[in-house]
Amino acid sequence: MPRSVLELFNEIKAETGSSQTARWIVAEAISTPYYQALLLGLEVQDASIAKAQGFVERLQRGEPIQYVLGRWGFRDLELIVDSRALIPRPETEVVVEMAIRNLSRKALEHPRVLELGTGSGACAIAIATEVKGSYVLATDLSTEALSLATTNLEAHKGRISGQVELLLADWFSAVDPAEQAMIERGRFDLILSNPPYINQVDYDHLDPVVRNWEPKSALLSGKAGTEQLETILEKAPRYLNKGASVILEMDPSQVERVAKFARSVGYQCKIFRDLAERERGLVATRPTIEE
Numbered sequence: 001m002p003r004s005v006l007e008l009f010n011e012i013k014a015e016t017g018s019s020q021t022a023r024w025i026v027a028e029a030i031s032t033p034y035y036q037a038l039l040l041g042l043e044v045q046d047a048s049i050a051k052a053q054g055f056v057e058r059l060q061r062g063e064p065i066q067y068v069l070g071r072w073g074f075r076d077l078e079l080i081v082d083s084r085a086l087i088p089r090p091e092t093e094v095v096v097e098m099a100i101r102n103l104s105r106k107a108l109e110h111p112r113v114l115e116l117g118t119g120s121g122a123c124a125i126a127i128a129t130e131v132k133g134s135y136v137l138a139t140d141l142s143t144e145a146l147s148l149a150t151t152n153l154e155a156h157k158g159r160i161s162g163q164v165e166l167l168l169a170d171w172f173s174a175v176d177p178a179e180q181a182m183i184e185r186g187r188f189d190l191i192l193s194n195p196p197y198i199n200q201v202d203y204d205h206l207d208p209v210v211r212n213w214e215p216k217s218a219l220l221s222g223k224a225g226t227e228q229l230e231t232i233l234e235k236a237p238r239y240l241n242k243g244a245s246v247i248l249e250m251d252p253s254q255v256e257r258v259a260k261f262a263r264s265v266g267y268q269c270k271i272f273r274d275l276a277e278r279e280r281g282l283v284a285t286r287p288t289i290e291e
């Protein structure tokens, strides 16, 4: 039976225990922003009620709200999100902010950026939209993640036509002359990555809403958790222009250790914090290796 927006909201709020979740679900089910629907006094039809109830059932089975809604905000973008790739996190918005500041200080006309492990494409698309004239080569080892990134890129292509290229690659293999002899991709003004950085023990104890739904290959690094971060730091210099930086996201507990490693292989490091004031990553800079 049709009901008012407020009636549906109250039902869903009672079932989920969250006003915010109820507003998101109602809005998605009726394809109208929640407050706009209230103001217009819309009547919710049976099909939309069934849709909202389907969302609630998925939530009750433990699925993350972002996958249930099928889209999520990242900086000023709205991205399609599903189980093919990690849900973009607010802490990663800070990584993008660091990247944008780093590039704007250089004031290059056409900065070249390499993103390793792009997942949904969130960072690559955000940088391309926010840094005028930039080119972002974004790679991932997961074909599923790349298919989602392609969908997101397509959805935003009006703003960033030709600025982002997506490639299937194992870290630097897309730009390694030894593996890609036919493709001269040159060096980059910035490399950024939010690689998998969770160790096996922590992975086994992750919140089920993450462990059971988000791709393991996006989260689990190895026994120590810092393996992928160290691999990227070791290999990056030969792909960087002189004075360019590597910007990495990691767990706050890893920052000190990874900064020590980065300094030991010749980088100067600046640590940055996330919105909760936790140490969240590194801006690592070192002279390019001449080969």
Ligand SMILES: C[S@@+](CC[C@H](N)C(=O)[O-])C[C@H]1O[C@@H](n2cnc3c(N)ncnc32)[C@H](O)[C@@H]1O
Pocket: 085, 086, 087, 088, 089, 092, 116, 117, 118, 119, 120, 121, 122, 123, 139, 140, 141, 142, 145, 169, 170, 171, 194, 195, 196, 197, 217, 218, 219
């Ligand atoms: C933590 S997720 C980050 C996704 C996205 N950049 C974000 O911040 O939301 C890590 C990504 O790295 C990718 N990845 C893991 N191992 C990789 C490898 N060896 N080479 C390239 N990408 C890899 C995963 O598939 C995943 O999409």
